[in-house]
Amino acid sequence: MTDFSGLELIEPLRRALSAEGYTAPTPIQAQSIPHLLGARDLLGVAQTGTGKTAAFVLPMLQNLTASSKGRAAPGRPRALILAPTRELAVQIGDSVQAYGKFLKINATTIFGGAPIGKQIRALNSGVDIVIATPGRLMDLLNQKKLRLDEVSIFVLDEGDRMLDMGFIPDVRRIANLIAARCQTVLFSATMPEAIAKLAQGLLNDPVRVDVAPQSTTAERIHQRVLFVDKPKKRALLSSLLKDESISRALVFSRTKHGADKIARHLEQDNVRTGVIHGNKAQNARQKALNSFKTGQVRILVATDIAARGIDVDGITHVINFDLPQDPETYVHRIGRTARAGEAGQAISFCDHEERDFLYDIEKVTRKTVPVDADHPFHAADIAAAGPSMGKSRSANPGNKSRRGGNGGGGRNFGGGKPQHPSKASKGYKPRGHKGKSQGNRGGSSRAA
Ligand code: AMP
Numbered sequence: 001m002t003d004f005s006g007l008e009l010i011e012p013l014r015r016a017l018s019a020e021g022y023t024a025p026t027p028i029q030a031q032s033i034p035h036l037l038g039a040r041d042l043l044g045v046a047q048t049g050t051g052k053t054a055a056f057v058l059p060m061l062q063n064l065t066a067s068s069k070g071r072a073a074p075g076r077p078r079a080l081i082l083a084p085t086r087e088l089a090v091q092i093g094d095s096v097q098a099y100g101k102f103l104k105i106n107a108t109t110i111f112g113g114a115p116i117g118k119q120i121r122a123l124n125s126g127v128d129i130v131i132a133t134p135g136r137l138m139d140l141l142n143q144k145k146l147r148l149d150e151v152s153i154f155v156l157d158e159g160d161r162m163l164d165m166g167f168i169p170d171v172r173r174i175a176n177l178i179a180a181r182c183q184t185v186l187f188s189a190t191m192p193e194a195i196a197k198l199a200q201g202l203l204n205d206p207v208r209v210d211v212a213p214q215s216t217t218a219e220r221i222h223q224r225v226l227f228v229d230k231p232k233k234r235a236l237l238s239s240l241l242k243d244e245s246i247s248r249a250l251v252f253s254r255t256k257h258g259a260d261k262i263a264r265h266l267e268q269d270n271v272r273t274g275v276i277h278g279n280k281a282q283n284a285r286q287k288a289l290n291s292f293k294t295g296q297v298r299i300l301v302a303t304d305i306a307a308r309g310i311d312v313d314g315i316t317h318v319i320n321f322d323l324p325q326d327p328e329t330y331v332h333r334i335g336r337t338a339r340a341g342e343a344g345q346a347i348s349f350c351d352h353e354e355r356d357f358l359y360d361i362e363k364v365t366r367k368t369v370p371v372d373a374d375h376p377f378h379a380a381d382i383a384a385a386g387p388s389m390g391k392s393r394s395a396n397p398g399n400k401s402r403r404g405g406n407g408g409g410g411r412n413f414g415g416g417k418p419q420h421p422s423k424a425s426k427g428y429k430p431r432g433h434k435g436k437s438q439g440n441r442g443g444s445s446r447a448a
Contacts, residue, residue: 007033010062012102017054020098026051031209033059039183041206043199047189047335048088048158048311050211053095056081056155056185061100063153063183064128068104075123075146077130079153080178082171084161085308086111086133086282087289092157093131105129112136113282120145134162134170141177148177156202159188159195160328161308168198175202190328221338223346224372225358227382230351233321234265236377240347241271241299246317248292250310250336251301253277254322259301262321266299277303304329310336320348323357327364347372352382 003024004017025033028046035042036059046052060079072078083089093109100107107129108122116139123130123146130137130146140146154175156162162171175184184202188195199206228236240246253259256277263275274288274297285306292300293312302310304324315337324330330348337344348369350358362368371383 008037009033009058010065012065013058013062013099015102016099017058019101022054026055028052028209028211029055029058031211032056032207035207035209036060036183036185037062039063041183041203042185043203043206043208044185044187045189045191045208045210046187047332048308049335052157052187053092054099056157056187057092057095057099060129060153060155061096061103061105064105065103067152068128072106072126072128073150074126076150077123077127077146077148078150079129079155080148080151080174081129081131081155081157082134082137082162082174083131083157084133084165084167085305086113087276087285087306087310088158088308089131089133090286091311096129096131107131110136110140111282112139116140134167134174137174138170141174148174149179151178151182153183153185154178155185155187157187158308159186159198160190160192161305163192163194165305168194171198172201180204189332221334221344221346223334223348223367223369225348225350225369226372226375226377227379228349228351228375228377229379229382230353232377232379233349233351234262236349236375237262237319237321238266238269238271239376240319241266241269247298248295248312248315249299249317249319250307250312250315250333251299251319251321252307252324252333253301253303254324256303258322259303263301266301271299272297273299273301275301276306278306280306304333307333307336312336315344317345317347320346323348323350323354323361325357325360327361330361331365350382351379352385355382355385 004014004022007025007030009017028044028050032042032044032055036056042056044052044055046055064078067078081089081092083092089109089111093107096107105128106126108119108127108131110119110123110130110132112133112135116136119136119140123140141148156171162168184204184206186195186199186203186206226236237251241249251262253262256279259275259277263273266273274292276285276288280288288297288300289310289312291297301321318334318337320330320333324333334344334346337346348358358369373380373383
């Protein structure tokens with residue numbers, strides 16, 4: 001498929017897509033939209049950056065337009081999109097506005113940390129689409145400010161992150177309030193057991209669309225690791241940032257406190273820096289994000305949860321100031337660069353305590369991260385150290401060649417499978433699926 005004409009989207013949507021400058025659907029869009037227009041349930045395995053938002057928002061707008069009987073009843077939305085973070089909810093809200101600007105569908109965004117009164121007034125005025133984070137939505141449901149019995153399309157975005165953030169019980173409670181016959185869509189970047197189980201309970205004979213093979217890192221991201229003693233990490237960061245080709249960098253810190261410290265240090269160095277994490281007020285986070293998007297600040301320091309769903313084009317570098325414990329998080333982080341076909345760099349600092357994290361990352365991604373020893377803080381002892389007890393070096397064949405000292409480590413990504421979006425879109429029946437028909441779900445409440 002080369003353009004949107006094969007997707008049977010209505011004219012106001014096609015017009016909006018052209019206004020956005022989109023000329024062709026992304027693979028997730030080409031594979032999902034026809035099924036979603038046909039009201040199928042869908043399980044999508046795709047990361048942020050693949051165009052997944054349009055994949056579910058476009059058919060939602062079209063189907064709601066087709067079934068519209070005028071304004072939605074007060075406090076009774078017709079579609080619900082759940083997102084794990086405020087940032088992602090805001091971004092989805094922006095996409096709904098952009099794609100729906102020539103339609104008479106209205107939407108509101110609901111998340112914690114913002115005045116609840118305004119959100120209640122918006123709901124009371126009657127909205128078709130609610131985009132919400134689970135916590136605030138539960139508050140409003142408990143206060144009986146909205147009902148979900150009119151919801152005919154339910155989307156759960158970034159299921160794996162919902163899991164990481166402990167939202168699954170809330171998600172199940174919310175799903176139980178939605179009529180079982182409604183169209184349900186679940187997107188997740190990875191498919192841990194708990195999400196597969198959730199999908200099995202929520203989705204009825206879903207189509208599965210998979211464009212993100214689990215745990216393989218994008219070929220066009222140039223990765224390297226710099227071994228450094230922990231106390232020297234900040235000095236190493238300052239020295240790296242003298243390189244002006246690092247024009248827009250996202251720096252990851254494991255902790256909120258650490259993120260603040262890094263940002264303060266860079267500001268002292270006269271590097272304009274924004275910082276976002278869960279302790280920052282919503283408007284401060286949004287302001288930092290906007291300054292980063294517009295290029296007013298070159299560096300954004302973030303924790304994993306706060307960075308989730310950030311959609312900023314042109315990130316030239318992702319810098320892992322701290323290596324994450326979980327290889328999937330590493331894959332997510334570095335996926336923030338090299339978007340839209342561009343190349344990107346992922347630079348990871350690794351101290352003594354993080355050696356094992358690096359081994360785990362290499363094992364899961366099936367790639368050796370090239371070592372860059374060409375910096376003033378190179379710690380040869382860390383480079384030479386083996387994995388701790390219980391870690392098997394042989395699990396990662398590429399490690400035999402780890403030497404360092406090659407000033408960037410060469411762009412050698414051999415050994416790993418390249419990331420090719422899967423062309424297949426196949427009917428998916430999860431294990432143990434009860435095979436409920438559309439008919440027998442009607443009217444009853446959902447067993448999640
Ligand atoms: P998402 O994965 O939904 O966060 O989208 C990632 C980025 O791709 C966003 O900046 C979208 O505006 C952009 N995008 C989505 N679909 C298309 C498309 N068909 N053509 C060009 N850009 C797109």
